[in-house]
Amino acid sequence: MTLGQDDVAEAFGVAPELLPHLPELLADIWILGSWPDRIVDLLRPLELEPETTRVLEVGCGKGAVCVPIAQRLDLSVHGIDLFAPFIEEAKAKAREAGVAERCRFEVADMRAFIGEGADYDLAILAATGAVMGSYKDTIGWLRKAVRPGGYMIIDDGYVLETCPADRPPGYEYCQDRAETIRELTLHGDAIEREIIVPTGELHAYNSANTECIRRRAEGLARRFPVLREQLTAYVRSEEEECRFMEEHTVAAIWLLRRGA
Numbered sequence: 001m002t003l004g005q006d007d008v009a010e011a012f013g014v015a016p017e018l019l020p021h022l023p024e025l026l027a028d029i030w031i032l033g034s035w036p037d038r039i040v041d042l043l044r045p046l047e048l049e050p051e052t053t054r055v056l057e058v059g060c061g062k063g064a065v066c067v068p069i070a071q072r073l074d075l076s077v078h079g080i081d082l083f084a085p086f087i088e089e090a091k092a093k094a095r096e097a098g099v100a101e102r103c104r105f106e107v108a109d110m111r112a113f114i115g116e117g118a119d120y121d122l123a124i125l126a127a128t129g130a131v132m133g134s135y136k137d138t139i140g141w142l143r144k145a146v147r148p149g150g151y152m153i154i155d156d157g158y159v160l161e162t163c164p165a166d167r168p169p170g171y172e173y174c175q176d177r178a179e180t181i182r183e184l185t186l187h188g189d190a191i192e193r194e195i196i197v198p199t200g201e202l203h204a205y206n207s208a209n210t211e212c213i214r215r216r217a218e219g220l221a222r223r224f225p226v227l228r229e230q231l232t233a234y235v236r237s238e239e240e241e242c243r244f245m246e247e248h249t250v251a252a253i254w255l256l257r258r259g260a
C-alpha cells in the first residue's frame, strides 16, 4: 500500500494545502502526543540487553520516543514514519543527542512494513491510535513484528462512560477500559503494566502544545493570507480535540508481553 499526499494529510487531520506547512506548524513540538519519559520508565526494569535487543517504533514522528530509548537505555532503535520531514528531524535529534549510530530512521508506511518476520524484541505504537481500525486488529498486526516472549508498548488511552457517540475524527475506535483491555489481550498477549496519566498533566501538555500551534498558525496566516481559513480551522480542531480528550478520555500506556 502506497500512501499519497492526501492520505498523509488525512492522517494528520489537516487540509491538503496545509501539509507543506505542517513542519512549521509543529516546529516547536518534538513530542507528538506520547509520554516518552514514562515509556522509558516502563522499559528500564526489563533490563533489555543493549547488544542484542531490537526495538521498532511505527509512527515514530520526530523520534521523541526512539531517541530517549537509545540515549537512556543504550538500545538500538528502528523508527519508521510516513512523513519525510519528521524523519529528517528525527535523524537530526539523534545526532544532537549523540546516538545516531543506535538510531535508524526511515520513511515507510507502517501498515505495509509489518509482515510475517517477527524478529523485533519490542514494538512501540505511541500516539497513533488503533491504526488498523480496532485494538483487536491493531495488536493482531503489531504482534507479527515481535518474537514470542517479546514486548509491545501501546501509548494511547480509553474513553470514559460519559463519552458521547459524536466524537472528533480519529477517535471512533476508542472503547472503555474493560473493552480496550479485552481487545489488547485477545490474541493471547499479557498486560504486564499499565500507567495512567493524570488528567492535569494531559491538560498542561495539551495547552502548551496548542499555544505553540496557535502562534505558528498566526505567523503562517500573515505570510500566506490565502491559507488563513484553513489555519484557523486547524487550530480550532486541535482545541476541540484537546477538550474532548480531557473531558472524555483517560491517557494510558500499556506494556504487553507477546504470547506464543
Ligand SMILES: C[S@@+](CC[C@H](N)C(=O)[O-])C[C@H]1O[C@@H](n2cnc3c(N)ncnc32)[C@H](O)[C@@H]1O
Residues within 6 Å of the ligand: 011, 030, 031, 032, 033, 034, 035, 058, 059, 060, 061, 062, 063, 064, 065, 080, 081, 082, 083, 086, 108, 109, 110, 111, 126, 127, 128
Ligand atoms: C501523533 S504522531 C506520534 C509520533 C511519535 N510516536 C510521538 O509520540 O512523538 C503520529 C505519527 O504517525 C505517523 N503515521 C500515521 N500513519 C502512518 C502510517 N500509515 N505509516 C507510518 N507512519 C504513520 C504520522 O506521520 C505521525 O508522525
